[in-house]
Amino acid sequence: xxxxxxxxxxxxxxxxxxxxxxxxxxxxxxxxxxxxxxxxxxxxxxxxxxxxxxxxxxxxxxxxxxxxxxxxxxxxxxxxxxxxxxxxxxxxxxxxxxxxxxxxxxxxxxxxxxxxxxxxxxxxxxxxxxxxxxxxxxxxxxxxxxxxxxxxxxxxxxxxxxxxxxxxxxxxxxxxxxxxxxx
Amino acid sequence: xxxxxxxxxxxxxxxxxxxxxxxxxxxxxxxxxxxxxxxxxxxxxxxxxxxxxxxxxxxxxxxxxxxxxxxxxxxxxxxxxxxxxxxxxxxxxxxxxxxxxxxxxxxxxxxxxxxxxxxxxxxxxxxxxxxxxxxxxxxxxxxxxxxxxxxxxxxxxxxxxxxxxxxxxxxxxxxxxxxxxxxxxxxxxxxxxxxxxxxxxxxxxxxxxxxxxxxxxxxxxxxxxxxxxxxxxxxxxxxxxxxxxxx
Amino acid sequence: xxxxxxxxxxxxxxxxxxxxxxxxxxxxxxxxxxxxxxxxxxxxxxxxxxxxxxxxxxxxxxxxxxxxxxxxxxxxxxxxxxxxxxxxxxxxxxxxxxxxxxxxxxxxxxxxxxxxxxxxxxxxxxxxxxxxxxxxxxxxxxxxxxxxxxxxxxxxxxxxxxxxxxxxxxxxxxxxxxxxxxxxxxxxxxxxxxxxxxxxxxxxxxxxxxxxxxxxxxxxxxxxxxxxxxxxxxxxxxxxxxxxxxxxxxxxxxxxxxxxxxxxxxxxxxxxxxxxxxxxxxxxxxxxxxxxxxxxxxxxxxxxxxxxxxxxxxxxxxxxxxxxxxxxxxxxxxxxxxxxxxxxxxxxxxxxxxxx
Numbered sequence: 001x002x003x004x005x006x007x008x009x010x011x012x013x014x015x016x017x018x019x020x021x022x023x024x025x026x027x028x029x030x031x032x033x034x035x036x037x038x039x040x041x042x043x044x045x046x047x048x049x050x051x052x053x054x055x056x057x058x059x060x061x062x063x064x065x066x067x068x069x070x071x072x073x074x075x076x077x078x079x080x081x082x083x084x085x086x087x088x089x090x091x092x093x094x095x096x097x098x099x100x101x102x103x104x105x106x107x108x109x110x111x112x113x114x115x116x117x118x119x120x121x122x123x124x125x126x127x128x129x130x131x132x133x134x135x136x137x138x139x140x141x142x143x144x145x146x147x148x149x150x151x152x153x154x155x156x157x158x159x160x161x162x163x164x165x166x167x168x169x170x171x172x173x174x175x176x177x178x179x180x181x182x183x
Numbered sequence: 184x185x186x187x188x189x190x191x192x193x194x195x196x197x198x199x200x201x202x203x204x205x206x207x208x209x210x211x212x213x214x215x216x217x218x219x220x221x222x223x224x225x226x227x228x229x230x231x232x233x234x235x236x237x238x239x240x241x242x243x244x245x246x247x248x249x250x251x252x253x254x255x256x257x258x259x260x261x262x263x264x265x266x267x268x269x270x271x272x273x274x275x276x277x278x279x280x281x282x283x284x285x286x287x288x289x290x291x292x293x294x295x296x297x298x299x300x301x302x303x304x305x306x307x308x309x310x311x312x313x314x315x316x317x318x319x320x321x322x323x324x325x326x327x328x329x330x331x332x333x334x335x336x337x338x339x340x341x342x343x344x345x346x347x348x349x350x351x352x353x354x355x356x357x358x359x360x361x362x363x364x365x366x367x368x369x370x371x372x373x374x375x376x377x378x379x380x381x382x383x384x385x386x387x388x389x390x391x392x393x394x395x396x397x398x399x400x401x402x403x404x405x406x407x408x409x410x411x412x413x414x415x416x417x418x419x420x421x422x423x424x425x426x427x428x429x430x
Numbered sequence: 431x432x433x434x435x436x437x438x439x440x441x442x443x444x445x446x447x448x449x450x451x452x453x454x455x456x457x458x459x460x461x462x463x464x465x466x467x468x469x470x471x472x473x474x475x476x477x478x479x480x481x482x483x484x485x486x487x488x489x490x491x492x493x494x495x496x497x498x499x500x501x502x503x504x505x506x507x508x509x510x511x512x513x514x515x516x517x518x519x520x521x522x523x524x525x526x527x528x529x530x531x532x533x534x535x536x537x538x539x540x541x542x543x544x545x546x547x548x549x550x551x552x553x554x555x556x557x558x559x560x561x562x563x564x565x566x567x568x569x570x571x572x573x574x575x576x577x578x579x580x581x582x583x584x585x586x587x588x589x590x591x592x593x594x595x596x597x598x599x600x601x602x603x604x605x606x607x608x609x610x611x612x613x614x615x616x617x618x619x620x621x622x623x624x625x626x627x628x629x630x631x632x633x634x635x636x637x638x639x640x641x642x643x644x645x646x647x648x649x650x651x652x653x654x655x656x657x658x659x660x661x662x663x664x665x666x667x668x669x670x671x672x673x674x675x676x677x678x679x680x681x682x683x684x685x686x687x688x689x690x691x692x693x694x695x696x697x698x699x700x701x702x703x704x705x706x707x708x709x710x711x712x713x714x715x716x717x718x719x720x721x722x723x724x725x726x727x728x729x730x731x732x733x734x735x736x737x738x739x740x741x742x743x744x745x746x747x748x749x750x751x752x753x754x755x756x757x758x759x760x761x762x763x764x765x766x767x768x769x770x771x772x773x774x775x776x777x778x779x780x781x782x783x784x785x786x
Contacts, residue, residue, distance in 0.1 A: 020436075020607070027436050027609055035436075035607040061693035062606050062686075065769020154436070226629035230496070231639075240637040246627035248499040249639035251522050254492035257484070261496025261504070262627070264480040265454060269629045287492070290485035 001056055003142040004064045007132070008049040008081055009073030009094075014129030017155065018071075019050035021133060024151035025143040026054040034062035047076065054142050071136050073115065073128060078103055092135050092178065094128070111139065111178055118173050127170035134174025145171065191215035193224040195244050204404025206394035207235055207303065209361045211242055213371050214274065214301055217378045218245070223270040230259045232284075234276035235309040253284025256291035259298045270381060272299040278308045281317040281341050288347070295352025295386045299377050302343060302389065305396040306415065313399030317341045320418055325399070340418065344391040348424035354386035356425040360393040362411035366421065373423070385428055393419055434609040439577040440465035442610050443533055443597065444473070446581030447505055449615055452531070453479035454504035456493035458486055458512060461545050462601040463535035466507040487512040491519030491532075498528045499638040501626030503585055507533035510551050511542065513559070520594050521560030524655070525640025527625075529588035531581065533597045535604040538762030547600035547686055548762030552740035555598050556714040563652070565659050567595045567666060568713040570685040574608035580711075582615050587666065589620045591658055598713065600736070602686035602767070659715070668711035669720045673699060677706030679781045680728040682721070682745055683735065684710050687768075691734050694773035701774075703781050713741070718748040725749040732780045733757045734773060736766070756780050 005022075009015040016037050023035040037050045051067070053059045066086040072078040073094045079102070085091050087107040093100050096116030103110060113135045119127040137143055148171055152164045190196060193215035201207045218224050224245055231239035233252035240247035250258040255273035263271045280288050280302050288300065307325055308314040315328040318340045322331040332340075344358040355377050359370035370392060377388035393415050395407030402410065437445070444466045447455075455470045467483065474481045480497075484490035490506050497504040508516060513534045523530055534555065538548035555568045567587050569580045577599065584595040627636050642648040672692060674680060683691040688709040698705040708724050708731075710717050725731045725745075731753055733742040742757045749755060758776045760768050768776075 023607060024436055027434060033436070033607075033609060036602065037605055058692075059608070060696065061690040061770045062602060062608075063690050063767055063769055065771040225631045228500070228627045228629055237641060240635070240639065244630070244635055246630055246636045247638070248496060248627055249526070249637070249641060250495070251492060251518055254488065254495075254519070257489040257492035258496035258499075260482065260489075261454070261456065261493035261498070262500055263496075264482065264493070265497040265500035265502045265504070266628070286485050287489050290489065294482075 003054040003140055004052070004067050005069040005071060005136060005140065005142070006049060006051050006064065006067040006081055006084075007071045007136070008047070008077035010076065011046045011048045013048065013073045014126065015048040015073060016050055018129040018133040019052050021148060021151050021155045022052055022137070022143065024154045025147035028147050028150055029143060031056060032059045034059045036062040049077070069136065069140055071132050072098060073132060074098060075102070090139055092132065092139065094132065111135065113174060113177050115174070118177060119170060122166065122170055122173060124166060124170075127167065130167045130170035131174035134171035135178035137171070138175035138178045145175070191219045193218040193244055195242055197242065199242055200238060201235065202398040204395060204397035204407050205235070206305070206361050206392075209367070210301070210303060210392050210394065213361070213374050214272070215243065216371060217375045218270075220375060221270070221378055221382050223382065226268070227270040227272070228262050228266065230255045230262065230271065230273040232273060232275040232279040234279050236274045236276055236279075236303065237310070239274055253279050253282070254287050255279070256284065256287040256296070256298070256300065260291050260294070260296050263296055263298050267297070272301060272381075274301045275303070276309065277302070277304045277306065277316045277318040281343050288343075289350065292347050292387050292389065293350045293352045295354070297381055297384060297386060299381045299388045300390070301374070302391045303394045304343070304391055304419065305394040306340070307396050307399045309396050309399055313396070320414060342419060344389065344424050347389050352387050353389060353425055354427040355380045355388035355423075357389070357423040358391040358393065358419060358421050360411055360416060360421055362393070362395065362408040369421070376428075380428060391419070434611055436607055437574060437610050438465055438605060438607050439571070439574045439599065439603040440535060440605070441469050442574045442577040443507075443581045444469035445610070445612060446578040447531065447585070448473060448477065449578075449612065450503060450582040450585040452503040452505050452585060453477060454494075454497045454502055455479070455506065456482045456484050456490040456497070456504070457506050457508065458484050458490050460509045460512045462537065462604050463507050463509050463533065465604070466533060466535075487515035488518065491516040494530045495519055495523050495526075495528060498523065498530045499526070499627050501623040501628070503529075503589075505531040505533065507535070509534065510536045510539055510548070513551065513554065517560035520566065521562050521564060522640055523594045524560075524564035524566060525562060526638050527592040528594065528638065529592055530594045531584045531588055531597065532594055533581070533599070535599050535601065537601065544762065545601060546762050547602045547736060547767055549600070549685060549687065549736040549740070550762055551598070552713065552735070552737065555596055556716070556744070564655060565714050566593055567591070567662060567715070568598050569595065569668075570598050570711060570713050571603055572685055572688045572709070573603065574606065574610050577603060578610055578612065586618045586620065589623075590618070591662060592625075593658070598685065600686050602689075663715040663718070666712060667715050667717040667720065669717035670709045670711060671720075671724060672707040674706035674708060674724045674727070676704055677724075677728045678704040678730065679777065680706050680708050680725050680731045681777060682708045682710070682731055682733045682741075684713060684741060687734055687736055690768060690770050691773055693770035694777055697770060697774040698777050698781070703777070705777055705781060710741070716744045716748065721745065721748045722750065725753045730754045730780075730782070731756070732777065734776070735759050736762055
């Protein structure tokens with residue numbers, strides 16, 4: 001199988017960490033992965049985008065023009081990448097900050113997830129990226145949830161390992177919403 | 184019969200390409216004397232620069248790396264870091280060190296690289312035919328300052344020994360001359376002193392040597408030495424500008 | 431097999447340098463290669479290595495020259511504008527026949543340009559770059575694994591041929607993360623460094639220099655260097671081919687773009703087009719013979735580059751007059767990186783169904 005996804009937001013939303021985590025999980029499962037980040041000159045507030053390709057065989061291009069799935073955390077990212085999603089693809093949108101109606105696509109599945117509200121509900125607004133990741137993994141099946149939990153250890157510096165349970169909870173919350181169990 | 188004077192072991196028995204009255208030969212001898220004194224000829228790696236000093240390897244019987252114009256302190260940095268147990272010195276002229284190589288000399292000095300720099304200041308670009316150097320005196324005529332160095336347009340000559348003495352990494356900085364026997368004896372002493380700093384691992388040491396260039400100055404050898412005393416020394420005072428050694 | 435690590439291309443290159451036994455790094459910060467000095471400034475002190483953040487690119491290449499003259503494995507890294515500054519030192523090193531590795535995570539220009547992936551420095555890298563008519567081996571990795579493997583290879587080539595060697599990448603291979611298997615270094619038979627300065631120690635004087643003023647000396651030196659370049663062309667060409675056996679159109683691309691091109695070629699194959707990919711891994715020596723063979727079979731070559739046309743000149747020289755060569759370029763800049771889908775469209779346009 002081959003999975004590709006573009007995750008985009010603004011700097012500080014944790015987009016690159018989410019991408020890293022997904023990559024680590026795939027790697028743990030013995031798959032091939034490429035993680036290609038691009039970001040603005042600013043550390044915070046600029047754009048942050050990463051493209052992840054997960055494959056059983058060769059990854060091929062680390063650059064993807066028409067991703068099968070797009071995860072956007074802010075309006076600017078939807079404006080920039082919304083049109084690029086492959087026909088039949090999936091667009092996961094942070095409906096807390098993004099006007100979903102601005103994406104005029106009938107040929108893709110649109111999944112609004114109120115990521116900021118969910119993260120706030122869990123008591124930590126910084127978990128937006130984990131909610132997004134959970135939603136993506138639930139809808140794509142790119143990796144096992146168990147692998148994500150293991151990958152958190154690899155992706156997070158040791159001093160932040162105490163936050164792992166909270167991260168796992170956020171991932172699960174995102175997944176549940178995306179699958180419509182709580183919608 | 185007792186031999187009281189001979190060629191230093193660190194100098195090769197060859198004729199130099201230097202012009203009549205040029206002081207490079209004398210300065211080479213002083214440097215070789217110091218190498219002999221500390222017994223470091225066999226562990227020395229010299230770094231040659233671009234200019235009249237480029238043939239260092241032809242006259243000194245030591246291993247030599249040739250550096251691009253102005254870059255000798257950077258090359259010497261690489262050499263010393265790779266071979267910290269070796270004695271490393273550069274030998275550079277004023278165009279090389281005080282114009283194109285200012286960045287390299289200042290930063291090698293500021294890092295306190297454990298090397299010795301011999302800087303020959305003759306107020307002109309000798310090898311290329313007597314053009315204006317950063318050390319050319321105000322009013323001095325050269326092939327590119329035919330009306331004399333104009334302070335308003337060309338700035339003032341740079342005093343490197345004083346400038347480098349300001350830097351934290353510099354352990355020893357002195358200016359000497361070889362225009363008279365008295366100055367020559369002092370030059371010999373300060374070059375030895377500079378070498379002692381490196382031999383004892385005390386940090387960056389620097390000796391500026393005022394030198395005559397009769398060919399490009401258009402004077403006789405004697406007139407050249409006289410000019411060093413009459414015109415250069417008043418602007419470039421001799422002395423020790425920094426000495427962090429323990430006496 | 432060693433554990434698979436997940437690292438950035440730049441880090442992989444730095445790890446490869448450490449594995450190759452390099453313990454001397456001299457550099458100056460510039461985006462997008464700063465992960466390399468950051469990694470080595472952290473690791474070298476633990477290995478009794480020397481790391482200097484120099485005052486300039488000019489100083490750092492000359493520090494490399496000095497360390498290399500002593501016979502140790504040493505390196506520098508930079509990005510295009512910084513590489514321009516290093517050209518003086520690279521020329522001197524080529525002239526004095528000094529080994530050394532230069533990693534160029536290139537960016538876009540001319541001038542300050544931008545930091546995006548670019549192949550605008552192909553000419554600068556493979557045609558000399560500095561003065562005096564020299565060449566240095568140039569390796570173009572297209573994966574994180576190759577950033578590691580080819581860095582080690584670069585150190586071997588440098589010692590084998592007494593030459594600076596350049597690893598030419600861009601922000602795609604430098605910044606992306608992939609799995610890395612830190613394979614142990616294959617042992618190569620390397621010559622003794624009997625030329626390195628060391629302090630005479632009672633033996634013959636050694637001089638490392640590029641000045642040759644004697645009658646006929648410099649001409650002989652130039653011919654000797656030329657012979658060395660010919661030897662590299664004979665022995666050191668590296669390239670990779672995919673689906674070229676029956677290809678009617680041969681796509682050629684190097685470095686990061688070859689990854690995108692490979693996916694585009696796969697798309698073309700899935701669409702029933704007989705398209706193959708030829709990827710030079712060494713840009714100098716350029717794999718002329720292998721390319722000529724593959725191109726001769728296909729009869730038609732499409733060159734893809736992230737510039738307005740540079741490697742295409744070497745392709746034309748390699749394949750001769752009988753092969754039709756066309757070019758598609760994407761000059762560098764933010765948002766200019768083509769997608770596989772775009773390159774597939776380009777391939778379709780250039781593909782002419784071979785008559786049955």
